[in-house]
Amino acid sequence: MTVSPKPPLLEVKDLRIEFPTRRGILVAVDGVSFDIAEGEVLGVVGESGAGKSLTGASIIGLLEPPGRISDGQIYLAGRRIDNLPYEEIRKVRGSEIGMVFQDPLTSLNPLYSVGRQLIETIRTHTDLSEPAARKRAIDLLGEVGIPSPKVRIDQYPHQFSGGMRQRVVIALALCVNPKLIIADEPTTALDVSIQAQIITLLKRLCSEHGAAVMLITHDMGVIAETANRVAVMYAGRLAEVGPVDQVIKRAKHPYTHGLMGSIPKLSRAAERLVQIEGSMPRLNEIPSGCAFNPRCPKAFARCTVERPDLIPVDRSQVACWLYDQVEERTGSDG
């Protein structure tokens, strides 16, 4: 990756998210660091409960209490945003960071027309007049591929199909031209036939509007088609971050490797799918050392004692002790 003098669009440093409970504090996200460059698409994958959505929610300041950021910093274009007062972070939402949720059927307020919801959002963040905002809303609906937007703008969410509603949601997320879109499983609730359309649309619009995307999903196919880089999360920690082709074709972390192996491929029809033994630990049972060590086929003594940090390997960064030795060797060579 080229080093640019500008700070990355989004920079997350050592993010830690905790949930205080009666039986002690649960750490849902632990020491997660990554960044997103302008216009880049970062895919975030992992099993349910790996902390993907929480990471997304914490960036936009929408962690639900009692969840809280207990450590780390989040910077947007060099400005720290994780400790902003409410009114400041509210202004960031929508205008600088947009969000697309999983279920388009429940993301829109059923009692307001889609136009009203668009116009309200546009006018909250800009000085546009009602007619100008309406015109912009109509343009946006056209842009996201809704036919006859002039009629549809006055209709209510229940008059749209699921795919069309997700288009409206994307229009709402993009309507004030934010620099970053956090898309939290934007296609999971949709028909398979619609999924590809929505992903293509999201990618095209974001590049047209110059917005970077943090694409949270557990669909590796979507990642492979859309993302520039991938971050793999496991039990609230980053396992591996790297360019998409690298991670998919030459996964370094044993977990990523297992994850890729569990995807069926047409070319290998007869083979049995590789499967990772066991399941992700619960938050109160995360083992010491590397969180993946009880399931890891390559685990050795160090893995159960010491927690690995991200180590640069090839063009990726991997949190695995397997590569520490390699690193040391190359380090001593040089």
Added chain:
Amino acid sequence: MLAFIVQRLFQAIIVMFVVGLISFSLFQYVGDPVNNMLGPEGTIEERERLRERLGLNDPVPVQFIHYVGNALQGEYGLSYRMGKPVDELIAERLPATIELVFVSALIALLVGVPMGVYTGLNRNSWLSRVFLTVSLVGISLPTFVIGILMILIFGVWLGWLPTFGRGGIVELGGWQTSLLTLKGWSHILMPAITLALFQLTLIMRLVRAEMLEVLRTDYIKFARARGLLNRAINYGHALKNTLVPVITIMGLQIGSLLAFSIITETVFAWPGMGLLFLQGIAFVDIPVMASYLVLMALFFVVINLIVDLLYYAVDPRLRSEHVGGAAH
């Protein structure tokens, strides 16, 4: 829209017909009014004449047809007790009850909804806890106890408000209102608050529960993620979504306020329908009881119709066919 109203009106007519039948059957099965009206001294001749005058000698179906025909013209017969036409009696008493119910419903809504929104939004503040605790009292204390306590405190000890009856009445186009004078308000305040208290707590708790529910929904999260103002989210998006159940309950409650203001009216000697009805029961004054029944059924039917229309106004999903048709 029109088809919807016509359908509801048709249903309303059926309901009213059935209620008419029930109230008419009261005449057939509850006591003999002639005994009450003439007392033991009446001669057989007098009795016969009275029977004829009250129409009690006609065959039952004919009596029913007469009854319905008269009712449609606003005639409900003579009160056995007062010897006056029931519609006149009701016309005297109805404004008092309607004003009482109107004022207490207004209090319940204007205080209950904001309290519900507040307690829903600030779930853990001490004021919310106070509201919720006090509302338990409102729900569990019977109306007459609250009424008597209020009379004791504000009427007897403090001497601020009159303790009984209506006052400061102004005639306004055949309608006797007490809402135009300060004296009238001083009379209506205590009974209205007493009557409103239960509804108020009910509405507050309902709005609170609905707010908590709605604030958890995805569209509220999405509204927050778009950076909308808190005011717009809480009062625009959230509150409007709590309205449908609130309208339902409020409709039912206004109906029961009308029908069951009897206790409050008795405690405050409020000259309303409830008092009339109570006296009617004591005297087996069947025309009064029957017309009370019909009138209350009519109120319920009308309120339900209004509630249905309000749903229609609030929730676009219910008018989907209508709007969808226009879109094609």
